[in-house]
Amino acid sequence: MSVLRADGVTVKFGGLVAVQDVHFTVKQGEIYAVIGPNGAGKTTLFNAVTGIYAPTDGHVEFNGREIVEPLTGWVLFKFVCAFFAVGIFTLVGLNVETIWTAVIIDNYKFDQPFPWSVAATSWYSTIWSLPLVKNLLPLLIGGGIGVGAAAVSWSRGRRAPDHIARSGVARTFQNIRLFNELSLIQNVLVGMDYRMKTGFMSALFRLPRFYRERREFHESAKKLLDFVGLGDRAEQAAGSLPYGFRRRLEIARALGGKPTIILLDEPAAGMNPSEVVGLMALIRRVREAGTTVVLIEHHMRLVMGVSDRILVLQYGKQIAEGIPDEIRVNPKIIEAYLGSEDHG
Amino acid sequence: MRWRPGPIFIILALAALLPLLDVVLPPKMQLCEAVRGVFLYAILALGLNVVTGYAGLLNLGIAAFMAIGAYAFGILTCEIYPFQLGFWPALALTIPIGAFAGFILGAPTLGLRGDYLAIVTLGFGEIVQDVLKNLDVVTKGTQGINPLPAPTFGGSEWTAEDEYKWYYLFFALLVVTVFAVRNLERSRLGRAWFSIREDEIASRSMGIRVERTKLIAFATAAAIAAFAGGLSASVLSSTGEPSNYDFQISILALCIVIVGGIGSIAGVLVGALVMVGLNSIVLVKATAWMAANGIGSQGNVLLSPNNWKFLIFGLALILAVRLKPNGLIPPRIERAKQ
Numbered sequence: 001m002s003v004l005r006a007d008g009v010t011v012k013f014g015g016l017v018a019v020q021d022v023h024f025t026v027k028q029g030e031i032y033a034v035i036g037p038n039g040a041g042k043t044t045l046f047n048a049v050t051g052i053y054a055p056t057d058g059h060v061e062f063n064g065r066e067i068v069e070p071l072t073g074w075v076l077f078k079f080v081c082a083f084f085a086v087g088i089f090t091l092v093g094l095n096v097e098t099i100w101t102a103v104i105i106d107n108y109k110f111d112q113p114f115p116w117s118v119a120a121t122s123w124y125s126t127i128w129s130l131p132l133v134k135n136l137l138p139l140l141i142g143g144g145i146g147v148g149a150a151a152v153s154w155s156r157g158r159r160a161p162d163h164i165a166r167s168g169v170a171r172t173f174q175n176i177r178l179f180n181e182l183s184l185i186q187n188v189l190v191g192m193d194y195r196m197k198t199g200f201m202s203a204l205f206r207l208p209r210f211y212r213e214r215r216e217f218h219e220s221a222k223k224l225l226d227f228v229g230l231g232d233r234a235e236q237a238a239g240s241l242p243y244g245f246r247r248r249l250e251i252a253r254a255l256g257g258k259p260t261i262i263l264l265d266e267p268a269a270g271m272n273p274s275e276v277v278g279l280m281a282l283i284r285r286v287r288e289a290g291t292t293v294v295l296i297e298h299h300m301r302l303v304m305g306v307s308d309r310i311l312v313l314q315y316g317k318q319i320a321e322g323i324p325d326e327i328r329v330n331p332k333i334i335e336a337y338l339g340s341e342d343h344g
Numbered sequence: 345m346r347w348r349p350g351p352i353f354i355i356l357a358l359a360a361l362l363p364l365l366d367v368v369l370p371p372k373m374q375l376c377e378a379v380r381g382v383f384l385y386a387i388l389a390l391g392l393n394v395v396t397g398y399a400g401l402l403n404l405g406i407a408a409f410m411a412i413g414a415y416a417f418g419i420l421t422c423e424i425y426p427f428q429l430g431f432w433p434a435l436a437l438t439i440p441i442g443a444f445a446g447f448i449l450g451a452p453t454l455g456l457r458g459d460y461l462a463i464v465t466l467g468f469g470e471i472v473q474d475v476l477k478n479l480d481v482v483t484k485g486t487q488g489i490n491p492l493p494a495p496t497f498g499g500s501e502w503t504a505e506d507e508y509k510w511y512y513l514f515f516a517l518l519v520v521t522v523f524a525v526r527n528l529e530r531s532r533l534g535r536a537w538f539s540i541r542e543d544e545i546a547s548r549s550m551g552i553r554v555e556r557t558k559l560i561a562f563a564t565a566a567a568i569a570a571f572a573g574g575l576s577a578s579v580l581s582s583t584g585e586p587s588n589y590d591f592q593i594s595i596l597a598l599c600i601v602i603v604g605g606i607g608s609i610a611g612v613l614v615g616a617l618v619m620v621g622l623n624s625i626v627l628v629k630a631t632a633w634m635a636a637n638g639i640g641s642q643g644n645v646l647l648s649p650n651n652w653k654f655l656i657f658g659l660a661l662i663l664a665v666r667l668k669p670n671g672l673i674p675p676r677i678e679r680a681k682q
Contacts, residue, residue, distance in 0.1 A: 050549060052545065052549070089448070096479065096481075096482065097479065097481045097482070100481050100482050101481055104425065104426060105481070107426070108425070108426045110423070110424070114426035119426075149452065153455075153555075157555075160548070161545070161548045161549045162548045162549075162551050162552060162553050162554065165548075165549055165550055165551035166551045170549075170550075171549055173546065173549075177543050177545065177546035177549075178543075178546070179538065179539050179542040179543060179546065179547070180542060181538065181542055181675075182535070182538055182539065182542065186535055186538075189532075189535055190535055190536065190539045190547060190550050190552065191550045191551075193532060193535070193536055193550065193551060193552055194550075194551035194552070196532050198531075198532065199533075200528075200533060200560065203527055203528055203531030203532065203533055203534075204524055204527050204528060205527075206527055210531070213532075253550065254550075256550075257550065257551055
């Protein structure tokens, strides 16, 4: 069964075609590698998959459907709210002096009880006794701006990285992007954040469910740190970790959300040979724990050692796909990496 | 593990005991009234610390929310308006009103990055003053709204002479603010704020809803600032004129946060003591002392320490950034690294 499917994905930056018409399918429980020379568009492909860039063309499907936030009744309700909120704000803002005078000043006599019922109806008649340019027009124009802004921000956010991450696609970054000032366990907890349920009020008033949730997630964050072998450093700042461990922490953080699929962008970069061996074992354990793995890597021993299938990119185009043994002997790939004999 | 008092606890405990010191000090040197101002600015700066310290969004218009809180408190309590609520309900209402104002400013602008957001908030601060000045039907323009009622509790009223009662009222509200901010900081929400400050793209890729989280920070900061505004209006018994809430106040709050330690509650408390203390305690007392001993003269502007305020603010800021870039009391994880 396919977890991730790219269908004709193209990413252009102006005239530069970074990724062109890439098709691939990643099956459940697989370790899938994307390789290619520097600048081949591997990271751009990852960014297009995780929503950091919008693909110029093509589709990305997870579990058989494209991850875009659906246009639900709740979204439409928010648009209606935006219409009335901004519309009424504009209307009141334009006429605040008139309304205030009619409702408060005209009704209020010092030392006498305020006629609330009169005031509660007089705002309405005051507004509608104004000329249309001062009531209906601002309401419509303001409301239009409100709906427009809400619609634009909604459509921009439909394929946003946060939405894709929440659907179960986690990732790590080529240039490690940890939260350096936070401790290791807090980094993992950020990765778990969208699984948490308690909100502002339970944090502010420290309700029992806040403590329950905190205990629960701290325990599982500890377990995840143990899983990647960093359990004894939980309280240390992430910025103080040695380089090789930072990649592991990124993996732990990405696993925090219990993703169905995890994208690793050059996890072995900058690691020494023994760390690479440890990383290979970790990647296999991640797969055994039920997460499908897609990885970008230059380190051939790692790629050939762990991958089930390999996709090769060059100049943004896919030039081959297959199992490691096929890729190893494919002359096109040897050419892409080492150059052909003709060009010396 | 044995409980050890943290810096926040120590600072608050010292503040609680301060009135004892006043008993022994000569009347001219007494501190309580001036320290009230420290508490007020500490509350304001704690609000700013949420948005600038935790979420990393530079807000140069925090005074605007203080003004909104003060005027909301004024309109809700003053007898020239029909609402005439008491001190407590009106002060409580400044919180949602401030949060709403923060939401109004934040919702359309939080897509902006760094400097652009700072400029928008700066502009907002100026616009709010102008609106309050020109909307004199509602706000009484430059006169300000007064008189405002003093707080009452269990039948006893806070009068202008009850220095210690005011002191402990401010102290109690500061403690409440400290705990509220601390509870938010040490929660899922605080962690999300930190993660956005550290790396917005990474935190978005981890499924944090960045816009919503930033908006909550903005609204929380605005709510706390409005709360401080309501409190300041109450103690002055007037909202004062709109230009009381100008850019200087925003900058003072920002200085407190930077000098004390960005993102550190204890740091903000110490920062408030240093910055406001210099301004309204050391300089004022020094001026009084010099006048009493015949040093300096009314005619010479430079010889009156009261006028050194901005010189000292500038110096403090330069020294802080140069010598203690993480602030006097840096946040916890920063301390762990040193």
